[in-house]
Amino acid sequence: MKNIPLILMGCGGVGRHLLQHIVSCRLLHAKLGVHLRVVGVSDSKSLVLTSDVIKAELNDNFLSEVCRVKSDGSSLSKLNDLGDCKVFSNSESRTKILDIASVLGKSTGLALVDCSASSETTGVLTQVVDLGCCVVLANKKPLTSTLEDYDKLVSYPRRIRHESTVGAGLPVISSLNRIISSGDPIHRIIGSLSGTLGYVMSEVEDGKPLSQVVKTAKSLGYTEPDPRDDLGGMDVARKALILARLLGRRISLDSIKIESLYPKEMEPGVMSVQDFMENGLVKLDNNIQERVKKASLNGNVLRYVCVIDGSRCEVGLQELPKNSALGRLRGSDNVLEIYSRCYNEQPLVIQGAGAGNDTTAAGVLADILDLQDLFPL
Amino acid sequence: MKNIPLILMGCGGVGRHLLQHIVSCRLLHAKLGVHLRVVGVSDSKSLVLTSDVIKAELNDNFLSEVCRVKSDGSSLSKLNDLGDCKVFSNSESRTKILDIASVLGKSTGLALVDCSASSETTGVLTQVVDLGCCVVLANKKPLTSTLEDYDKLVSYPRRIRHESTVGAGLPVISSLNRIISSGDPIHRIIGSLSGTLGYVMSEVEDGKPLSQVVKTAKSLGYTEPDPRDDLGGMDVARKALILARLLGRRISLDSIKIESLYPKEMEPGVMSVQDFMENGLVKLDNNIQERVKKASLNGNVLRYVCVIDGSRCEVGLQELPKNSALGRLRGSDNVLEIYSRCYNEQPLVIQGAGAGNDTTAAGVLADILDLQDLFPL
Numbered sequence: 085m086k087n088i089p090l091i092l093m094g095c096g097g098v099g100r101h102l103l104q105h106i107v108s109c110r111l112l113h114a115k116l117g118v119h120l121r122v123v124g125v126s127d128s129k130s131l132v133l134t135s136d137v138i139k140a141e142l143n144d145n146f147l148s149e150v151c152r153v154k155s156d157g158s159s160l161s162k163l164n165d166l167g168d169c170k171v172f173s174n175s176e177s178r179t180k181i182l183d184i185a186s187v188l189g190k191s192t193g194l195a196l197v198d199c200s201a202s203s204e205t206t207g208v209l210t211q212v213v214d215l216g217c218c219v220v221l222a223n224k225k226p227l228t229s230t231l232e233d234y235d236k237l238v239s240y241p242r243r244i245r246h247e248s249t250v251g252a253g254l255p256v257i258s259s260l261n262r263i264i265s266s267g268d269p270i271h272r273i274i275g276s277l278s279g280t281l282g283y284v285m286s287e288v289e290d291g292k293p294l295s296q297v298v299k300t301a302k303s304l305g306y307t308e309p310d311p312r313d314d315l316g317g318m319d320v321a322r323k324a325l326i327l328a329r330l331l332g333r334r335i336s337l338d339s340i341k342i343e344s345l346y347p348k349e350m351e352p353g354v355m356s357v358q359d360f361m362e363n364g365l366v367k368l369d370n371n372i373q374e375r376v377k378k379a380s381l382n383g384n385v386l387r388y389v390c391v392i393d394g395s396r397c398e399v400g401l402q403e404l405p406k407n408s409a410l411g412r413l414r415g416s417d418n419v420l421e422i423y424s425r426c427y428n429e430q431p432l433v434i435q436g437a438g439a440g441n442d443t444t445a446a447g448v449l450a451d452i453l454d455l456q457d458l459f460p461l
Numbered sequence: 462m463k464n465i466p467l468i469l470m471g472c473g474g475v476g477r478h479l480l481q482h483i484v485s486c487r488l489l490h491a492k493l494g495v496h497l498r499v500v501g502v503s504d505s506k507s508l509v510l511t512s513d514v515i516k517a518e519l520n521d522n523f524l525s526e527v528c529r530v531k532s533d534g535s536s537l538s539k540l541n542d543l544g545d546c547k548v549f550s551n552s553e554s555r556t557k558i559l560d561i562a563s564v565l566g567k568s569t570g571l572a573l574v575d576c577s578a579s580s581e582t583t584g585v586l587t588q589v590v591d592l593g594c595c596v597v598l599a600n601k602k603p604l605t606s607t608l609e610d611y612d613k614l615v616s617y618p619r620r621i622r623h624e625s626t627v628g629a630g631l632p633v634i635s636s637l638n639r640i641i642s643s644g645d646p647i648h649r650i651i652g653s654l655s656g657t658l659g660y661v662m663s664e665v666e667d668g669k670p671l672s673q674v675v676k677t678a679k680s681l682g683y684t685e686p687d688p689r690d691d692l693g694g695m696d697v698a699r700k701a702l703i704l705a706r707l708l709g710r711r712i713s714l715d716s717i718k719i720e721s722l723y724p725k726e727m728e729p730g731v732m733s734v735q736d737f738m739e740n741g742l743v744k745l746d747n748n749i750q751e752r753v754k755k756a757s758l759n760g761n762v763l764r765y766v767c768v769i770d771g772s773r774c775e776v777g778l779q780e781l782p783k784n785s786a787l788g789r790l791r792g793s794d795n796v797l798e799i800y801s802r803c804y805n806e807q808p809l810v811i812q813g814a815g816a817g818n819d820t821t822a823a824g825v826l827a828d829i830l831d832l833q834d835l836f837p838l
Contacts, residue, residue: 105644242833253803255632255639258632259632259635262624262630262635262824265493265827265830265831266482266827266830267826417807426819430814432632433810434811435809436810437804437809443803443804446640446645449642457835
């Protein structure tokens with residue numbers, strides 16, 4: 085049986101689902117000859133480690149308890165007096181993780197799994213790579229930091245996986261990596277990579293006012309608590325940057341042209357969420373409706389997409405043919421169209437649910453399993 | 462630099478393109494830290510080996526010459542007096558390959574790459590797996606042989622790759638493997654996996670007679686020399702079987718319900734190709750046209766698909782909603798819809814060119830690169 089020791093950083097929605105998946109897949113993974121040994125879990129405040137990181141693990145009962153505590157919205161520090169573990173504060177955790185990485189990285193191997201949404205993990209992740217560890221990311225921040233950080237993270241390309249940073253569990257990164265390694269040059273990627281904006285644009289296409297659509301989306305839980313986090317396009321821009329860097333583009337976030345769906349005078353620092361929802365949004369209705377109409381007159385539809393084409397990398401509204409995978413998109417599915425030598429006239433299209441904790445966690449788990457050949461028997 | 466020794470079986474269209482890709486990707490692969498060392502190549506008549514299989518390789522000039530000879534339709538035996546190689550006859554080649562597999566399999570590793578279309582490779586492939594070798598297949602035959610052969614081939618699941626057996630280079634198998642390893646149960650797969658039949662059905666949908674469409678497809682080189690090889694559905698059935706077995710179904714080719722588009726009295730043994738094209742086909746026009754009309758009255762379209770649903774595995778014509786990925790399919794693209802827990806209401810859809818030597822060879826090359834962690838530095 086192959087043993088994969090791992091530390092999970094971030095036990096929010098995705099991390100919690102990952103732990104549940106790990107526990108429920110025990111039998112399946114045993115059949116595949118793999119055991120995932122969870123050595124530690126951390127949230128923003130604490131790191132919980134098994135008492136013996138060389139041999140022991142946080143067992144399945146303990147992991148279930150972690151899930152319970154986190155779904156109650158409590159902190160991991162609550163687990164202090166539970167079973168064979170040690171709890172460390174946030175200030176100690178980085179040193180602790182580096183200690184473990186030094187010990188395990190080059191002997192048994194160690195996977196650092198980042199399901200947080202924090203940029204604070206970047207430091208420790210760039211360091212563990214050099215210690216022989218593997219890195220699995222659902223967190224976009226480390227990959228969208230400086231080029232220097234990026235280069236460090238991918239310096240051993242086989243030791244990093246980050247499928248769930250783009251399109252949740254959709255096989256986007258793994259497919260792009262296959263195309264790249266086969267020497268098939270990708271010259272264009274265009275995608276709708278925000279379930280929220282995909283939903284918004286297909287509803288607006290049906291004639292509904294933007295303000296009403298966003299309010300409905302918020303009430304359905306489709307948006308972030310502050311919908312401007314979706315409407316501003318930054319999340320899509322991070323995904324675009326990850327894809328562009330995968331294709332070898334030496335760019336950073338600030339060189340991506342990002343179109344925000346709201347103007348500067350409605351930014352979070354200027355306007356409260358409530359004010360934006362009640363008074364700001366409605367002022368945007370006319371402009372969007374006119375653009376939708378104009379697109380329709382051209383036989384097109386309006387989509388919020390990321391485009392990587394040659395040296396161009398941008399994120400915003402585009403008129404697209406009704407009769408393309410992107411044009412036909414309805415609801416909250418993500419779609420990616422990839423154009424290369426092999427997929428020239430017709431693109432390679434990958435489409436499906438691109439959000440959700442369950443799906444995102446499944447993508448992370450597949451990434452971990454895919455690293456198994458790097459771990460000794 | 463990681464060294465991956467490989468033997469290529471089958472130097473027809475796909476194999477020849479693979480050799481070209483290997484040569485043209487030297488720089489790219491060097492950047493990835495990998496060198497593909499081609500130790501031998503074979504066609505149906507001969508096996509050509511480098512004189513020193515432990516250290517040497519058939520160099521790029523030699524490989525280019527192989528491509529030239531094969532694209533002229535000649536046999537590899539022609540290369541007898543060229544450079545540092547040895548040529549063996551078909552009767553010696555199996556023993557020779559097993560000898561090399563014994564020597565290299567557990568020391569440096571060895572990949573057997575089957576780009577032939579023959580069932581005769583099954584024997585040697587099932588044997589090399591036990592000798593520590595990796596197997597990469599574009600050839601569907603070994604995977605659609607008996608369950609006993611199948612079990613042998615996949616007995617070390619990490620050592621076998623066969624992306625290009627279904628949908629050419631489309632990331633179908635790799636994506637299914639990801640979903641499976643993440644414990645997301647797949648309950649339904651439906652796909653259009655024949656570019657030829659996809660083209661035929663979308664042309665027939667436009668009102669053209671089947672006989673005319675097939676004649677055009679043949680003249681465009683979209684069909685096999687005998688179009689009945691496409692119209693009979695056996696090729697799609699093999700792909701369906703490969704997918705079903707990947708999902709764990711313990712079935713064989715004879716338990717798949719296959720709908721042929723021509724009746725028994727027009728089978729190859731009964732009717733010549735010419736007779737079928739000139740007199741047979743036209744008798745099928747009415748029936749197909751009626752079914753297309755009936756589907757259309759139901760708001761559906763007719764597609765030739767494979768369906769794997771629970772224990773059901775069948776291949777044939779189905780009425781499908783116009784407004785689904787399969788219903789919207791035009792031309793020769795392949796489409797696969799995957800339904801699982803994570804992709805429940807809306808499927809995960811993978812679509813794109815599913816044929817062509819270039820694309821198929823690119824899929825094989827990506828598979829080989831994906832095995833790299835199993836080879837020692």
